[in-house]
Amino acid sequence: MKKREAPPEDGPLRADAARNRERVLAVARELLARGDSSLQMNQIAREAGVGVGTVYRHFPARQDLLEALVNEHLEALLDKAHAAEASEEPWSSLRRFLRAALDLQLADIGLAEILNAPRDAHARTSQLKAELFATSGRLLERAQRAGVVRPEVGAEDIQRLMCGIEHAVRIGGGERRVVSERYLIILLDGLRPTSG
Amino acid sequence: MKKREAPPEDGPLRADAARNRERVLAVARELLARGDSSLQMNQIAREAGVGVGTVYRHFPARQDLLEALVNEHLEALLDKAHAAEASEEPWSSLRRFLRAALDLQLADIGLAEILNAPRDAHARTSQLKAELFATSGRLLERAQRAGVVRPEVGAEDIQRLMCGIEHAVRIGGGERRVVSERYLIILLDGLRPTSG
Amino acid sequence: MKKREAPPEDGPLRADAARNRERVLAVARELLARGDSSLQMNQIAREAGVGVGTVYRHFPARQDLLEALVNEHLEALLDKAHAAEASEEPWSSLRRFLRAALDLQLADIGLAEILNAPRDAHARTSQLKAELFATSGRLLERAQRAGVVRPEVGAEDIQRLMCGIEHAVRIGGGERRVVSERYLIILLDGLRPTSG
Amino acid sequence: MKKREAPPEDGPLRADAARNRERVLAVARELLARGDSSLQMNQIAREAGVGVGTVYRHFPARQDLLEALVNEHLEALLDKAHAAEASEEPWSSLRRFLRAALDLQLADIGLAEILNAPRDAHARTSQLKAELFATSGRLLERAQRAGVVRPEVGAEDIQRLMCGIEHAVRIGGGERRVVSERYLIILLDGLRPTSG
DNA sequence: CATGAATGAGAATTCATTCAT
DNA sequence: TATGAATGAATTCTCATTCAT
Known part of the structure; x- marks a missing residue:
């Protein structure tokens, strides 16, 4: 239950970072729509075609993503x-x-x-x-x-x-x-x- | 998806079996009352002071217990x-x-x-x-x-x-x-x- | 009887992944040589000095390892x-x-x-x-x-x-x-x- | 792996004991014939309609039964x-x-x-x-x-x-x-x- | 920044054996 | 002597999170 730093929210994201963020959100939305509210980080990463680490960078916890x-x-x-x-x-x-x-x-x-x-x-x-x-x-x-x-x-x-x-x-x-x-x-x- | 046998429900339980069964049920009830409906077998066994096997004997699956x-x-x-x-x-x-x-x-x-x-x-x-x-x-x-x-x-x-x-x-x-x-x-x- | 994904075999493994994979295989080989063909995942993990999850990542089932x-x-x-x-x-x-x-x-x-x-x-x-x-x-x-x-x-x-x-x-x-x-x-x- | 005492082999068995012994043997034979050589004591007891303890009394270990x-x-x-x-x-x-x-x-x-x-x-x-x-x-x-x-x-x-x-x-x-x-x-x- | 391999705690389940009844 | 409930170590497998590359 260690606390992670907040995701950097200061400047605008780099283009690729923004793209990844969007992909993750899109997949998560899709999963919610399918009725799966578990939002497992690994699953999202896989379906979004990014690494888990990337998901965690943008959304340190399930709650942030949600x-x-x-x-x-x-x-x-x-x-x-x-x-x-x-x-x-x-x-x-x-x-x-x-x-x-x-x-x-x-x-x-x-x-x-x-x-x-x-x-x-x-x-x-x-x-x-x-x-x-x-x-x-x-x-x-x-x-x-x-x-x-x-x-x-x-x-x-x-x-x-x-x-x-x-x-x-x-x-x-x-x-x-x-x-x-x-x-x-x-x-x-x-x-x-x-x-x- | 292996089928388990139904727990023996025929005769009256032996005194100790009945006592354990009650303990398990009491703990499970307590957990539900606390708002935890996950009913994990290990946890129940631990809190009831019985072996896991005992819980499984009486209630082969979460659904039976519930x-x-x-x-x-x-x-x-x-x-x-x-x-x-x-x-x-x-x-x-x-x-x-x-x-x-x-x-x-x-x-x-x-x-x-x-x-x-x-x-x-x-x-x-x-x-x-x-x-x-x-x-x-x-x-x-x-x-x-x-x-x-x-x-x-x-x-x-x-x-x-x-x-x-x-x-x-x-x-x-x-x-x-x-x-x-x-x-x-x-x-x-x-x-x-x-x-x- | 849930289907697992095949372990990723496409590209060349990362150096550390390859090293771990080899360790696991070495331990498994050793066990077979000792005449133990049970190939228990946690035993292998322990002896190889890796986490169980690592063994599962490389070899989802005993059969894959074998x-x-x-x-x-x-x-x-x-x-x-x-x-x-x-x-x-x-x-x-x-x-x-x-x-x-x-x-x-x-x-x-x-x-x-x-x-x-x-x-x-x-x-x-x-x-x-x-x-x-x-x-x-x-x-x-x-x-x-x-x-x-x-x-x-x-x-x-x-x-x-x-x-x-x-x-x-x-x-x-x-x-x-x-x-x-x-x-x-x-x-x-x-x-x-x-x-x- | 504690050692049990040898089963009493001295006198002739009591009639009911002999009957149980035979039942157990019959079931075990049946299991071997079916190609199952695991000889699980609980399974044998269940199929023989006797308690596990009875099986253990007659045959303290799998080897004895075999x-x-x-x-x-x-x-x-x-x-x-x-x-x-x-x-x-x-x-x-x-x-x-x-x-x-x-x-x-x-x-x-x-x-x-x-x-x-x-x-x-x-x-x-x-x-x-x-x-x-x-x-x-x-x-x-x-x-x-x-x-x-x-x-x-x-x-x-x-x-x-x-x-x-x-x-x-x-x-x-x-x-x-x-x-x-x-x-x-x-x-x-x-x-x-x-x-x- | 991104990646995804590695980690390891923890949950489910089985079964040989013991022991209270 | 018979019973079978109880035990708990052992095993398989999952998943949230970390961290080396």
Whole structure:
């Protein structure tokens, strides 16, 4: 469990280094997409056609690789959140955001892991998570003020419940799009304030 | 993929064998409770103070151990389901059953795994799962006939959603009882038919 | 029965890799010479002063190691066979070949095992065996056409009988060279056509 | 490698003990006949329907079991040798004896092992082996005096060569009876004195 | 910087033998 | 005396990580 130095992030990478980095990321993405979230360094190196050492140079630990991979989806998700915030309707914007979030989580098996990780390898990740958390919190509160979401749930609950729905979709069969839509609707209905 | 013989289950165990078996089960239970579901034979043997061979004698594979551990909870859950069936109120009996299920799943990290496993090591497990599935299906249908649950969900959906809620509770902090109760309520409300 | 990748045999090995490979082979050879044909990976690693992983990298299975060890002897034997074929005298060339074969088989306890193995790990081995079989078959037939070997024996019989002689030499004491020479003469005389 | 006490051989066995002993022997015989000469105590016990301890009580080591099994064949072989000795023709009696020996060795995979073992577990075995060795020696010498066997071979050579032939028969295919007869003829012809 | 061979701890599994019942 | 559960050393094999080239 020895600590390695952080990868040099100062200057722009040399052309070949950048190419290798991209290859590694591409392979890792591919593996996640195939549902293999083990991210074994040797396997990645082999499939990327680089040495293991190269993978370790760019990503000293599995977590670094995972964050690099997930961050772009995190950014995409943050964009969705901001877009939702720009909309006028508290409820439908929240719904749209959660739908997008669920799609992304299902497409990227590492996203939930990063969202739930207690600590991050890179400040960038922490920052993105914090922003995302804040924005979804505002979306939620707006909906609560409008009386369309039960008042006792918080942003963290939403995140956890979304990961729960993702899990429910993953563990079984059926057409992904259809199932995830059905389960999301159940969650959304459950979030509505108790009528009466 | 060599086939092992089933562990001898015929007669009552000898006193010392029974004691060791219990020790192994106790350690395994403890490990699951600590959240470690890897159930490594060496580790279990070491912590139980028995030889590895002893663990293998009683439980030739991880799956056998897991099922032995889970089956008693599965039976308890089935009892709850039958009790719920005996009740008159479609909705509250379903709710009571799901509450019990969630509590058990949270207490036993292996329960969900067994519930979702595509195949079982022991016929007993398959039988219990089938009975449980059938009973919860009847509970669900009764509630649907009474118009208190949306008609498009099936017993499998309920199981998957419950595992999702379990997951949501596990991945975060907070007082387990409180959090699980809150999330369950959201799920239950979500299962109600769309009013209007 | 998982398939492993073949050990990389393409380019020339790195200096240290080659050194380790040689060490492993040397130890394995030594073990065979000592009469231990079990070729246990950890024992070899220990005696060679390398990690187990290194042995596995070079030789994923016992069979690979054995074939690597034996192939050079197989090649030497094939050379002998070709040399014998180049000679003019049917009988003495066959005798010379079988003498060489017996010497090699006695020097390398793995040779007979590979010769009798129903399948090989490497194509190279199969190829060598096939060539050897064909060549010894031609030597045999030539001797049969010359009327100096009984007609009903085939190349396979010769191989089996030679392994039998090897076995006879191994199971007892006495000066190896002397005993093997005596037994070989008995076999050779036995192969002559029945006079009368 | 701790030494166990010899099994009590004094009095006649109790009826049930004798029955168990026979069961064990029967199973072991069966296993040898199937070509499995590993004689694993647990396996034997299981198939015999007795506890391992029982097997160990009767046969403290694999060698004891093997000898018990083989001794009756050894006795049969000795009978053949004596019968051969009683015959008048030096050559055909030797031939008949060796044929019988080869048949027995092929039928009992343990026979050769006992014959070649440097030391025996039971005096009875040593005695049988010595008698057999002496008798075959006399058969051999008679044939040599008659000038029908080359003078430089001894009883030990015959034994080793016979084991070699057995080995040659075992390692390949073909009809056992046919192959063993063919190889035996080659050996017998090879044993004849060099004509001229 | 890149490479990939080497490392070695650790997990799974088997089996001969012992010993409590 | 019989039983068979228990033992644990021995073996195979994997993989994250290091480091010589």
